[in-house]
Amino acid sequence: MLERRHILLVIGGGIAAYKTLDLIRRLRERGARVTPVLTEAAHQFVTPMAVAALAGAEVQTTLWDLTAEAQMGHIQLSRAADLIVVAPATADLMAKAAQGLAPDLASTLLLATDKPVLMAPAMNVRMWEHPATRRNRERLRADGVRFVGPNEGEMACGEYGPGRMAEPAEILAAIEAELGRAPAVMASDPPAGARPLAGRHVLVTSGPTHEPIDPVRYIANRSSGAQGTAIGAALRDLGARVTFVTGPAIVPPPEGVxxxxVETADQMLAAVRAALPADAAVMVAAVADWRVAQASGQKIKKGNGAAPVLTLAPNPDILATLSRLEEGRPRLVVGFAAETESILDHARAKRRAKGCDWILANDVSPGTGIMGGGENAVTLITGEGEEAWPRMGKEAVARRLALRIAEALG
Structure with a gap:
C-alpha cells in the first residue's frame, strides 16, 4: 500500500522514541522508503545505528553537514518526501514548529517543507494539557498539520492520562490515510484543508454516563471518550460546527467545538434535545442502560456487612429517542454498538430497534485488545449494505467516518 512512497521520519527526544523502531519496520515491510532524522535529544533514547539498520538509510542528525548543506540539503530533504512524520512529537518540537523557530535540522525541515506533516505527540499529561501546548496544537492544526494521538494511559513517569504516543499500528494507519492509500471512503479524499462540512451542524455524544448510587458511588460503562473526541475533531477539521455532549470522560474534548x-443519561438526553436542530448526530457515548431508582442522599454504610439491595430503573434510550423524533430529527443519525459476541447480528438488530440510519459495530470481545486500547475494528451497517473496515487507530476511524458523513450530506 505504501510502495515507493517516501516518508521523512523526524524522531524527537522522548522515551516513546523506541516505538519508532517498530514503525520503521512496518513502513519498510509495506514498501515505503524511510529517511530518518534524529534530534539531539533523540540520541538519548535510540541509537543512530539501530535506526539506520532498520531504515536502510543514513540517519540525518545535523544542520551543519558541510557537504550536504553546500547543496542546500535541508531544503532537499524537506521537499523530496511525500509526507513528514514527527514521532514522537515532543512539546519542544511542537512549540518550535508552531512559532516558526528553526535552531536545528528537525525544526528547519518542518519550516522549509511544502509537504503534509503528521505529528504523533508524546509527553507528560500535564505538559499535554498545559495552555501553551494547547495553543501550539491549535496553531499547528490551523497551519494544516495533522495529529494522531496521543492516547491515554500510564506514563513512564508514573502518572496517568492523555500523553502516550499512539501505537505504531495507529500511526501507520494515519500515514496511509494521509497518503490516500487507506481503502476508499469517498470517490476521492478532499485535499488538505478542504471543508466539505462547512455550514453543517453535527451533534456528537461521547464518554460514559455516571448514574449515582450515593454521593460517592455510581453505575457506569467503560469508556475513555477517546473515540468520541477523535470523531469530534475529525468533523471539526472538515468544517462542521460541532456540539460535543460529553459525560465524565478520561480523554478531554477536542478544541474548537x-x-x-453532563453526568447522567437524563442530563445527556436534555443536552441532545437542546442542541437540535442538527444536520447529523453521531451517538458515540456509552450511556448506562440502568440507574438506581432511588439514589441515596448519603453514603451507604456497610453496617453489619449485609450488601444493600439496589432497585434499578431503565435509563432513557437517547439513540432511539433521537431517531424517532417526528420534528427536528437530524437527517443522518449514527449509532455505535460495542459487542462481545455475535457482533454483526446484535448490531443489525440494534439498528432496527433504535431506528437509526447507520450503526458502527465495534468488536470489543476479550482478547481483541480493543477495549481501552488505541484501535478499533468496526463494520459500518447502513440500509444499503455493510462495510467491514480494517483494524485501525481511533483517529483513522474518525477521519473515515467523518468523510463518509460528508459524502452522505452532499
Missing part, C-alpha cells in the same frame, strides 16, 4: 458537560 461547543462542549456541553
Amino acid at each position: 461547543d462542549v456541553v458537560a
